[in-house]
Amino acid sequence: MLCLSCHSHTWKCYFTFRLNKCDLTEKSCKHLAKVLSSKDSKLTELDLSNNHLGDPGVKELSTALKNSHCKLETLRLSECRVCEEGYAALASDLKSNNSSVLKELDLRGNNPGDKGVELISSTSSKYKSRKIRLLKNHAADEAHDSLTKAFGKDPLLLSELDLKKYEPRHAGVEQICGVLEDSHCRLKTLKLYKSGSITERDCAALVSALIVNLSNLRELDLNENKLDKSGVQKLCNLLKNPHCKLEKLMLNKSNVTSKDCADLASALSSSLSHLRELDLSENEIQDSGLKHFCAVLKTQECKLEKLLLMNCGIKEEGCAALVVALKSNSSHLKVLDLRENSLGNSVKDLAEVLKDSGCHIQ
Template sequence: MIRCEKLKLPLSSPGAFYNTCFVTSQTPSCAQCLLRKALRSCHGRKRAVRGQQRFPPSSRHHVYDSRGCVVTAAGRRRLGPPRSARHRQQRDLISTVKMELDIQCEEMSPSRWAELLTTMKSCKSIRLDDCNLSSSNCEDLSSIINTNPSLTELKLNNNELGDAGVEYLCKGLLTPSCSLQKLWLQNCNLTSASCETLRSVLSAQPTLTELHVGDNKLGTAGVKVLCQGIMNPSCKLQKLQLEYCELTADIVEALNAALQSKPTLKELSLSNNTLGDTAVKQLCRGLVEASCNLELLHLENCGITSDSCMEISAVLRNKSSLMDLSVGDNKIGDSGLALLCQGMMHPSCKIQKLWLWDCDLTSASCKDLSRLISTKETLTEISLIDNNLRDSGMEMLCQALKDPKSKLQELWVRECGLTTACCKAVSSAVSTNKHLKVLHIGENKLGDAGVELLCEGLMHPNCNIQSLWLGNCDLTAGCCATLATVMATKQCLTELDLSYNPLDDEGIRKICEALRKPGCNVQQLILYDILWSSEVDDELRALEESKPEVKIIS
């Protein structure tokens, strides 16, 4: 990372503030833009995010992590803009060929908007996240929705549309020619007043299958109105995202009624609403009803404790449709985790993704987790970020990964109190488990010695790791030669994150040398908050020119 030419500051300077903002746009190019967009995106509201610079707090709402990347707990990440403008032009050309318009973080001038309106008339998918749009733009978009029958996806997150803007959009959505299937209106300054209009759309537009309205002040009263629309026989909604909507326990009765009357509804996200144990217990009683077919349930930061884990366990045991459960940022503790594992170990449970970040777990939970990993063949992803597992707990997990019945593909253990001492066990696990493809082990004190041990496992023919995150692991240039060997040899490795490690010029040059080799298949190299000289920066630019398929994010 070089310094911002405008402010002569590292690009991450305002990050402590900016990282708390829930934005889905790309990373701006200078510190001044970062701060400006942070102020605009958060609308003056405080977010209930704990440790925002350390881990992705939710799988479905987005947040900038400590590197400035937009992160989801499932590991998918919207990277910042490529260093080269040529890369951006190539990307835009590809999007045009696919009839997709994907623009983020751009101020819309009248001439630019007029130009885009012409393009939008033939697009199948439109994304205009964080483009400073207002209700006046929505009148034009309503016309596009009405006249473009090919349009099936519309994303307008992080724009000040307001209730008036949504009213314009809904006029287009209610026309017979509308074919829209997916609508994103996250963080658009909506209130409960928008819910009546959206209810009309839900009741009358059977093509709409996804509605994302999180991070808006809809309130319990507003979402109750939405539920009325969902219960209409014409509604075919499959996904409903209601994170950060200021919901309370009173919403559960309406949600249960909607879930039981609408078997098409497969995904429900209620994260970051103050529900509490009593409401979650009531919700679980509705989820076990035969008419409910929910496959995904997100309850992150909902005030859950071990007190409601018995009811959640019953859902896991009795609802084979449920495959994705996220209860991160709740004080479940070891006792609550034990109850959840009882439900997941039941033969009828088909859980695939389990997110338990920041749940006050300790190494005591790892015995139950190890049994789950080694015997539950449906389980493919688990996040244990920001739990105090320590080396002893990690060693138990690694032993489970070596079991032939383990089918785990993604393991997130960032900031779990790990040290060099567990790296031999991790190395053995990655050399044994052919299914493991994603390992996020950053923000642990592994050190050069630990990564050297890890690389031994990565070099094994059985290892199929594709994405490796080693950010903030106390690494230096001393381990870069070994990492470079892995990069140049293991063609399965396509993503490597070394952010927040003092690699300096020497280490970066070793990594770049590996990127130049024909055997290297790394496509994304993440180097946030690493300082290097202008000479090395020139080398990075030259490398990007020679290998345009490689994105170096810094």
Template sequence: MIPPLVKTLKNKGNSVGMKAEQAWLILFLLHQPIPNHPSLSIFRLEENRLSDSCTEDLAFAVNTKWSLKDLNLSNNKLGDTAVRLLSVALRNQECKIQKLGLADACLTGSCAEVLVSILDTNQSLTDLNLSSNKLGDSGVKLLCGALRKPDCKIQKLGLSAVSLTASCAEDLASTLHANSALTVLNLSYNKLGDSGMKLLSKALRNPDCKIQRLQLCDTGFSALSIQHLASALSTNESLIELDLGHNKVCDAGVKHLSEALKDQDWKIQKLRLDDTCLTDSCINDLVSALGTNRSVTELNLESNSFTDQSIPKLQKLIINCSSLDRIELWKNRFSSTGENRLKSLQGIRRGLSVVLTSC
């Protein structure tokens, strides 16, 4: 007996891989019309040790289930061949998939042209995650060509850890300039460096750039880049989340960033500066800037080198920045007494979290 069809079908994290009979059942449910049941709209098969051997059946199912909106095949060993087979279904004009997850799916730059063909023809796709694949500069340059086209509807794009360097920064920058639909971009864990950041910062200054969430964790830039970024932030009115973690921002970089933070028009709500080589020497600049800021709700300063010397200033920051709901300070160099002084601020404002442990 076929179980009732549901709107969401999940089979995440099966450590031994999906059994054949289970896979056939899911595929049957995906394309079998059953009267008086809601349509399946979410199909998640991440972490199931799927390979390209099942892709033809999956593509057939996707090609016949037009109610499907969310397809997540991340963390499977699909490879480029699988994407080519799936692309037939994804290019179909009847395909209504809006969210496609292909992170860590063993893809390379060789499948970039296929991905481009999907972007060129699929008018429903708004959320695409390609993170943790070896696309490389050449593959992403091809993707950027499609992303710059006026008909491209992509709003969220995951390109974390896809083997990028500064060589593709100009293409990424021109995409930010041309694609006003793109609001969320993850470029973390790529080797963009200071030269790449300079080009991206220039794009952020453009009024046509509508990025709201930008993740740049561990992209290999230094304090030099923050000067260019701060200049961009002073004119950008759309950015509300910025992740600069695991870069060598240093105290000098925070000084540049603080000048932008003082701007009353700055809209940043969530700011990550974890593991960015900060010390007590930058705390005055940080507190001075955030003391007048009324937009920041989350601030991450974990894994830096702040000591008890910074605690009075941090207390002042937490008290005076009335918009602040969460501040993460764990893995700094506070004494147990210092940590207790910070923890004592936990209840001064409803909903305020002062985080000093990883749990």
């Protein structure tokens, strides 16, 4: 749909051009850039949302932003398949024009890559009135504002979000989920709310949000918040996802049961899993749960290097199964914590395995 409007105020004329869902191309952007760069241009608002412009199209368009004749105040590029290269071009050209009158830039629903958010956010530091729209929904915007106030930093520029000292009243679970599932969130480490401050349902909702946008996350700490069966299953789906790069998972005191271990072990056995560290301390893992992990530790697919099982109700039978698993040369384990378990006589066999030169445990 093509929509052109003119707003006349005294002797000035301002134009809005809406080209949403018009199948525009890189060539279209080149022509639009010429119009915007013309000294006679009166175009103040341009909406190109939902066109597959990509980086080439945006780079063409962006050349107009550094032109002193450009009168554009609002530019909407949501869902235009813009990636890091396009963000970089927009940031560079905006910075090069000190007389730019751009007040709003909409980049929702695009993929900024590792540096895109940082680059484009830097263009508004000098122009405080300029609004850069990145998050898709209102709840996410609210969470962003709450977290910015709490941390004194923009959460979209953080690689680690540590909520351990906070409760949902500071930033609600629904709001946090809105931030986590947005492509502009590039967190590598997430530590959840104060222990016991969120419900099992909330915990599952947060894991679901991570599944939507998980390519950057490397560490997840539930901080002793409880999971129910559905939460564990969602966590396993996350680990099996080919885009998941999670390396460290802290589930200590998170209500994981021996029955849940079958699903977790299955996720670990996937060749797609990158998990190196798993903390299941103070959960009722018991011998039956540990046996599931023992079967996986023997496989080449399991990359686990650190397994923490302190106070997990493990007894002699479970320890015996672990001894057999550790004798396999396939095991990558380097750190094993079995404190506060009643291991019985099997602990002697475990000690013998640890002396073996083929065992990697330090």
